Amino acid sequence: MSASETTAASRSGIAGLVERFPFLPALVILIVLLALNGWFQPNSLGFRAITGLISTYLALMMLAVAQTYVVYSGDVDLSVGAILSLVNCAIVVLMERWGGGGGAVLAACAVGILTGLACGLLNGVVVAVLRLQAIVATFATSILFTGMALYVLPVAGTPAPTVYWRTYGGRFFEIPFVFYVVAALAIVLAIAVRARLTTQMLAVGDDAFKAFQSGLPVTAIRLKGYVLCGLFSALAALCITGDTASGDPLVGGAMTLYSVAAVVLGGTALSGGRGSVGGSVLGALIIGLISSFVFYVGTPSQWQNLVQGLAILLALMLGILVTRRVRA
Amino acid sequence: MSVETAGRAGVSRFSAGALVRQPLVIALVLIVALLALGEMLSPGFASPQQILRLLIVAALLGIVAAGQNLVILGGREGIDLSVGGVVSLSAILAGNVMNGSDAGILPAILACLAVGALFGTFNGIGVTLLRIPPLVMTLGMLGVLQGLLVVIRQGVPSGRAAPALAEFVTRPFLLGLPGIIWLWLLIGVAMAFLLRRTVFGYRVYAIGSNEQAAMLAGVPVRLIRILLFTLSGAFAALAGLCLIGYAGTSFANVGELYMLPSIIAVVLGGTPLSGGKGGYTGTMAGAVLLVILQSILTTINIDESGRQMIFGLTLLVLMMFYGRGRAMRA
Numbered sequence: 001m002s003a004s005e006t007t008a009a010s011r012s013g014i015a016g017l018v019e020r021f022p023f024l025p026a027l028v029i030l031i032v033l034l035a036l037n038g039w040f041q042p043n044s045l046g047f048r049a050i051t052g053l054i055s056t057y058l059a060l061m062m063l064a065v066a067q068t069y070v071v072y073s074g075d076v077d078l079s080v081g082a083i084l085s086l087v088n089c090a091i092v093v094l095m096e097r098w099g100g101g102g103g104a105v106l107a108a109c110a111v112g113i114l115t116g117l118a119c120g121l122l123n124g125v126v127v128a129v130l131r132l133q134a135i136v137a138t139f140a141t142s143i144l145f146t147g148m149a150l151y152v153l154p155v156a157g158t159p160a161p162t163v164y165w166r167t168y169g170g171r172f173f174e175i176p177f178v179f180y181v182v183a184a185l186a187i188v189l190a191i192a193v194r195a196r197l198t199t200q201m202l203a204v205g206d207d208a209f210k211a212f213q214s215g216l217p218v219t220a221i222r223l224k225g226y227v228l229c230g231l232f233s234a235l236a237a238l239c240i241t242g243d244t245a246s247g248d249p250l251v252g253g254a255m256t257l258y259s260v261a262a263v264v265l266g267g268t269a270l271s272g273g274r275g276s277v278g279g280s281v282l283g284a285l286i287i288g289l290i291s292s293f294v295f296y297v298g299t300p301s302q303w304q305n306l307v308q309g310l311a312i313l314l315a316l317m318l319g320i321l322v323t324r325r326v327r328a
Numbered sequence: 329m330s331v332e333t334a335g336r337a338g339v340s341r342f343s344a345g346a347l348v349r350q351p352l353v354i355a356l357v358l359i360v361a362l363l364a365l366g367e368m369l370s371p372g373f374a375s376p377q378q379i380l381r382l383l384i385v386a387a388l389l390g391i392v393a394a395g396q397n398l399v400i401l402g403g404r405e406g407i408d409l410s411v412g413g414v415v416s417l418s419a420i421l422a423g424n425v426m427n428g429s430d431a432g433i434l435p436a437i438l439a440c441l442a443v444g445a446l447f448g449t450f451n452g453i454g455v456t457l458l459r460i461p462p463l464v465m466t467l468g469m470l471g472v473l474q475g476l477l478v479v480i481r482q483g484v485p486s487g488r489a490a491p492a493l494a495e496f497v498t499r500p501f502l503l504g505l506p507g508i509i510w511l512w513l514l515i516g517v518a519m520a521f522l523l524r525r526t527v528f529g530y531r532v533y534a535i536g537s538n539e540q541a542a543m544l545a546g547v548p549v550r551l552i553r554i555l556l557f558t559l560s561g562a563f564a565a566l567a568g569l570c571l572i573g574y575a576g577t578s579f580a581n582v583g584e585l586y587m588l589p590s591i592i593a594v595v596l597g598g599t600p601l602s603g604g605k606g607g608y609t610g611t612m613a614g615a616v617l618l619v620i621l622q623s624i625l626t627t628i629n630i631d632e633s634g635r636q637m638i639f640g641l642t643l644l645v646l647m648m649f650y651g652r653g654r655a656m657r658a
Contacts, residue, residue: 076463078588126644130648131654131655132644132647132648133595133600133601133647135407135591135601136588136591136592136595136601136643136647137644137647139588139591139592139643140592140640140641140643140644140647141640141644142640143636143637143639143640143643144636144637144639144640144641144644145640146636146640147632147633147634147635147636147637147638147639147640148633148637149633150631150632150633150636151631151633151634151637154631154632154633208656209656212656218656219656257409257467257470260463260464260467261464261467261468261471264461264464270405270461270463270464271405271461302478302479302481303475303479304475304478305474305475305478305479306472306475306476306478306479307475308471308475309468309471309472309473309474309475309476310472310475312468312471313468313469313471313472316460316464316465316467316468317454317458317460317465317468320458320459320460320461320464321458324459
């Protein structure tokens with residue numbers, strides 16, 4: 001099933017639209033969820049609630065973007081959560097050690113981003129260059145990164161400097177800081193979608209061998225995907241540090257699987273070759289909205305996880321079925 | 329990488345090079361080497377009691393890995409991430425059904441296997457009839473199971489193992505080996521028979537290596553794939569049941585410790601994640617290898633952080649010995 005053979009133009013109506021914009025089903029689910037949330041709790045659509053939702057789920061949005069860049073070429077990265085934990089611990093410890101001033105914060109963030117890039121590079125070498133199986137190899141590196149996070153910060157609790165989380169949770173010209181981040185992310189992703197590398201990664205995901213035969217440096221492309229994944233995982237760590245205002249060597253543990261779920265919810269095929277980073281961002285928001293919806297409906301606390309799990313499973317199935325029906 | 333089924337390659341050609349590249353041989357050599365290393369680092373590591381304890385832990389992992397192995401052999405990116413949830417659920421269920429009395433063992437076994445098989449079948453139906461990719465389907469199911477665990481845990485004590493079950497798992501039963509090790513060996517023999525000597529087994533390899541061809545040859549692909557997931561759920565449930573015999577009581581999300589390690593055990597045993605070749609004998613060795621490695625790391629006197637770093641790096645190095653992907657050549 002190669003996307004290019006049946007061009008969007010030749011297909012009519014909704015089918016053509018979904019073919020061209022794989023994130024459309026996610027957008028519909030997102031709007032329905034927003035409407036449901038608004039129905040049960042009108043305040044949930046207010047400015048304050050939306051700001052809260054975004055500052056909590058910005059990290060997952062970044063992490064979903066990170067995951068998308070490896071899924072594009074048919075790989076997967078089970079270490080994104082561990083990279084997030086490692087960078088979170090590293091920057092919190094460095095900020096504290098360097099005095100917690102503005103300069104220290106910026107320097108620590110730079111070190112954090114470099115750490116993420118290095119982790120991504122290691123994953124890329126292991127999976128693309130040494131050709132180990134992505135699922136198990138990145139699980140092994142996730143153990144390594146978790147170990148490093150524990151080495152940097154053995155117990156959770158070191159606080160981030162006030163200036164850091166005040167900035168993250170603060171406002172500039174009456175607009176919350178996180179909105180600027182979202183805008184910047186949107187611009188970067190919009191440019192990246194048009195980049196040659198994106199097309200190359202999708203070509204590798206569609207059929208690695210054909211891509212190789214047509215002269216693409218497959219190994220290098222997959223490697224770059226993992227490096228990008230490391231970069232965005234580090235950015236996710238910067239966000240979660242702003243949100244939780246502390247370091248925790250296990251903070252990212254549960255987020256890896258959510259990042260995969262967000263990518264799938266966003267209409268990206270796990271087999272590679274088709275998808276969009278924008279969809280993954282929507283997927284992360286869907287997960288956030290599902291959990292707030294479960295809360296607003298008044299589900300008894302012990303049932304919340306179950307209802308949330310069922311709703312995510314349902315959304316995953318629905319998204320895949322709709323996408324498939326349209327493409328068939 | 330040879331195209332032949334890993335388990336059979338050694339039978340069909342006798343060359344030293346091919347023998348050394350056998351995953352089972354690699355795993356056995358590594359097991360012996362690690363035991364020697366452990367004995368060197370801390371005398372008594374390779375004593376019979378210690379090895380027995382390691383084997384019991386390995387049996388628990390190995391039973392989960394049996395189901396994982398089947399799902400992976402069936403191909404089409406087959407994988408079961410929900411096994412961890414099933415193990416936890418089964419442990420809680422068994423604990424509450426038995427509640428410390430031997431009379432409850434049979435009902436507990438039946439209840440656990442039924443629930444495990446049920447969730448496995450749900451996975452299988454999602455993967456085949458709805459054609460959801462296994463990773464996604466079982467990931468979603470894991471979320472549901474984790475939610476279910478929270479509901480069950482609320483207000484209900486997590487239960488106690490029946491004394492007879494605890495004895496079965498931890499005390500010598502026959503020839504000095506506990507019942508669970510005999511159970512594991514039995515599962516090993518049954519799996520080998522199932523995969524190598526039955527029509528079902530051949531069909532599993534057939535759909536794993538070329539689903540299209542198998543379908544054209546009249547293999548009921550969907551039914552077999554559903555059954556593989558059903559079996560995976562049942563094996564995970566069985567492991568959960570044995571786990572509560574080992575631990576006495578169930579604690580929060582014990583099963584999570586089995587999710588990814590069960591996949592690693594399969595890979596270290598020589599079954600590639602692409603499916604269609606490999607077998608369970610290697611997986612058993614893989615499970616033992618993994619458990620010994622973890623055990624060595626707990627005996628050496630270093631921080632948890634150092635332990636994890638060494639564990640991760642060692643896994644990477646170990647994987648280098650096994651089937652790496654093919655290099656692209658024009």
